[in-house]
Amino acid sequence: MRADRLVSLVLLLRQRGRLPASVLARELEVSTRTVLRDVEALSAAGVPVYAVRGRGGGFALLPGFRTELTGLVHDEALALLVAGRRRGAQAFGLGPALASAVLKVADALPEEHRDAAAGAAERLLVEPEADLLARREPQEELPGPVVAEVRRAVLSGHRLRLRYAPPGRAPSWRTVDPVGLVSARGQGYLLATREGADRTYRLSRVLAAEVLPEPAERPDRVDLERAWQERSARFRAGGDQVVALVRVDPARRDDLVGTALAVLSEGPDPGGGLRLEVAFQDGRHAEWALWQLGPGAEALAPAGLRTALGERAAALAARYAAPPP
Known part of the structure; x- marks a missing residue:
């Protein structure tokens, strides 16, 4: 076990450069004291690892150091x-x-x-396409050249000009500073900033993308896990966003998920079908998305959304109840 840990420590320093003992301890899931002992063992074995004192210090390998680390177990x-x-x-x-x-x-x-x-x-399956209730994860159609251009901007650290189609709105061009890419529930998202404000874009709604020559304004390092959690928390507490409780026919589940911003919870409905808690950009977006599903979905809450859909349905029924003029 210790030999594997020493190899992992060397690989971390090779791939990420100087790292403090606390970070190494977290990555290796050991104590800081264990990291210090491992560094001493590596030095004794001839591995050129050295310590940098003071603020921003840590451990690093001498520049140009290479070693053959072969033999996967x-x-x-x-x-x-x-x-x-x-x-x-x-x-x-x-x-x-x-x-x-x-x-x-x-x-x-x-x-x-x-x-x-x-x-x-073959005997281990991670994240199958459908669960035990035969609900399939939504599969997004992503244009290869567009995603490749977004990925190139993220990895090269350049600004990105993209044409984005928000739900229920006309597509428009915008210039962003890309931060990173996140995959959640099989869907891809671009984390970026625009004029200094955090923005999150769903990759399937990016219609075109162009890497710009100027460098992106972003920090050198990023903790994507933390950034995603913070944006998720702000999203749930967002101002105009609407969270709706929806009873949906399983056959229309993917249609609902495809128009929503996020799925907050999901489970069977006591009356049959599925019950989802989904978030929409605002009331207009929620009403538009559920209206597209017709009798395949029913808004259970909030009351204002249910009333708006009922009034729209009643007006349409009244119009078609009378013969045309």
């Missing part, structure tokens, strides 16, 4: 093969690249491990 190979089946990469347009990488990893395994790892991976 069975569980490591299995983890890679299972991860290669996850659909998160699809949200970023990296599905084919991930599949190719997994094939290369499998081919590089020693023959005695290759068949065993592949066979074991």
